[in-house]
Amino acid sequence: MTFSSPFPDVEIPDLSVYDFLFGSIADEDLDRVALVDPKSAAETSYRQLIGQIDAAAGALAARGIEVGDVVGILSPNNREFATVLHGILRAGGTATTINALFTATEIAKQLTDSKAKMLVTISSMADQAAAAAHQVGIPDENLIILDGVGQGKSNHPNFVDLLEPKLAVPEVTIDPALHIAVLPYSSGTTGDPKGVALSHRNLVANVAQIKPLQGMTPDDVVIAVLPFFHIYGMTMLLNAALHSRARLVIMPKFDLVEFLENIQKFQVTAAYIAPPVAVALAKHPIVDDYDLSSLHTMMSGAAPLDDELGKAVATRLDLHMVQGYGMSELSPVSHLIPFDTPAILGREDPPLSSTGWAIPNSENKIVDPATGEEVAIPAEGLSQRGELWIKGPNVMLGYLNNAQATADTIDADGFLHTGDLAQVDTGGVVYIVDRLKELIKYKGYQVPPAELEALLLTNPKIADVAVIGVIEQETGEEIPKAFVVKQPDTDLTECEVIDFVADQVAPHKKVRAVEFIDLIPKSASGKILRKDLRKTGPAL
Known part of the structure; x- marks a missing residue:
């Protein structure tokens, strides 16, 4: 049966992302610090950020970016990322965020599929960015190297070149419900990465949906180590923090010592992590050398958090540990344990082994994949297992130029079929227990087996191959085998x-x-029988 969120519905404004985040900012918030670079201690206020976004939008329009044009961003976290991302959206463009670890070939593949007209990067990634841009025909003047030497000394504009002209913001008209704001790439339930078309309304809706559960305030200082190019970091960190007028301490990558130093120095109050970070926080002796008492909440996402590990972090750091669930196709959050469950729901926190409850304005079903029958909510204990289906305003528009994959994922009633097997308890708490989909999750990143299999089959010494995820005993991580x-x-x-x-x-x-x-074990139709390989390939 269908079950709804236990939280009251929230209002979802019919606005662009820019207007939602900044359109009604109060005068007293303009001079609050929005972004901090902890290495240089440089700060960007909300007033400065809005001015930079407007200038970037004007510059992009002057350089030929029109409504619907796609601009790629290849960069780790930095203050400029926020300006560029929201400048693209402000100009009516679409941002396709690219994994900062990608090779030139992988970058080019995404640029080609998304039909990007421009690429923005940083100098440490300029070689692979230039190689990819050249491969897909992006001219030098449309490869912006944010920290580069600039147009005066090279063919590539830099951040100053982008902002210094202070050109007028273009007048654009978009439909927030239909216009694609961002285009991250996801492998969905299987296969090669596909462009996930997320509208302005999708992104606005998801921030609005999580806001009352997240509890972020202007007094919060949030450490931003999860990558903004990943939809988890983009929505849960960047957009949610900016909407709450909080302060973001930005890290380009995870380093345990720097992470701890920044929490102590900047009095960080909230942290968003993936499970590998939790392992370090629970076990590494150096953690005891730092004063982390300012932290009150930590949320884990992107991959399942073990209940025992989560409790170990919460106890050691004396904070509230919560977990959430989502996927790129859901903008990305669909389930959360709230920051204050007793105050919000009048209940105690659910177990950390769960993903909490469905967020506001959403509906869930759990469906038996064998019969197609809906699983009933139990009178007690946990329900039968079934595939989790989700409906709400955060469900993507679809996969870019892939009607079949979209139809395979979103049904006629608007429910997105997650490919994850779940159970629900009598109070509506959802537990992710396994997955139907073939994706491997390594350190929170998607690894599609089909992509690796296709690559391996190009090796002349290999006759056949199959790739699955197995658990590495030493770390507890799922790894590709x-x-x-x-x-x-x-x-x-x-x-x-x-x-x-x-x-x-x-x-x-x-x-x-x-x-x-x-x-390689295969069915009569030629499909790899991965379940048989899991029997022959146990945990390492």
């Missing part, structure tokens, strides 16, 4: 297979274990 059938009379080692993949993909996609077998 390849089952390889060698060509007859061929010498091939595990190291050769691992190196072959590593040379051609981003680090998180690397194969990390190899097993040689005689035959």
Whole structure:
């Protein structure tokens, strides 16, 4: 049966992302600090940020970006990322955010599929960005290197070149419900990455939906180590914090010592992490050397958090640990444990092994994948397992130029089929217990087996291959493991297979274990029987 969120519906304004975030900002908030670079201690106020966004929008329009044009962003977290992202949206463009670890080939693939006309990056990534831009035909003047030497000394504009002219903001008209604001790439439930078309309304809705559960205020200082190019970091950190007038302490990558130093120095109150960070916080002895008493809330997402691990972090740091669930196709949040469950719902927190309740303005179903029948909410205990389906204003418009994949994921009633198996208890708390989809989640990043299999099959020494996720005993992480059938009379080692993949993909996609077998188990239709491989390939 369908069950709704226990939280009251919230108002979702019919606004663009820019107007929602900044259109009604109070005068007293303009001089609050919005963004902090902890290494340089440089700060950007809300007044400065809005001015920069407007200037970027004017510059992009002057450089030929029109309504609906796509601009790629290849960058780790920095203050400029916020300006560029929202400048693109302000100009009526669409931002496709690219994983900062991607190779030139992977970057070019996303630029091609999204039909990007411009690419924005930083100097440390300029080589792969330039190679990708050249491959897809983006001219030098449309490759912006934010911290580069600029147009005076190169063919590439930099951040100053983008903002200094202070050109007027273009007058654009968009439909927030239909205009694509951002285009992150996701593998959905299986297969190659696809462009996830998220409208302005999707992004506005998700911030509005999580706001009463997140509890962020202007007094909060939030550490931003999760990448903004990932929809989790973009919505939960960047947009939600800006809407709440909080202060973001921005880190380009995770380093445990710097993470701890920044929490202590800037009196960080809230942190958003993925489970690998929780492991370090629970176990590393250096944590005890820092005063982290300012932290009151920590949220884990992007991959399942073990209940025992979450409690260990909460106890050691004396904070409130919560968990959420979502996916890029949901903008991304669909379920949360609130920051103050007793005050909001009059109940105690659910177990950390759960993902909490459905967010406001949303409906859920759990459906038996074998029969198509809806699973009933139990009178006690947990329901039967089934695939989790979700409906709400945060559900994507669809996959870019892929009507079939969209139809396979969003049904005629508007429910998105997550590909994750779930259970629900009598109070509506949802537990993710397994997944139907074939994706591997390594450190919170999606690794599509089909992509690695296609790559491995280009190796002349490999006759057949299948890739699955297995649990590494030492870390508890899911890692990609390849089952390889060698060509007859061929010498091939595990190291050769691992190196072959590593040379051609981003680090998180690397194969990390190899097993040689005689035959890949397949169904009569030729589909790889991954469940059989899991029996032969246990945890390492």
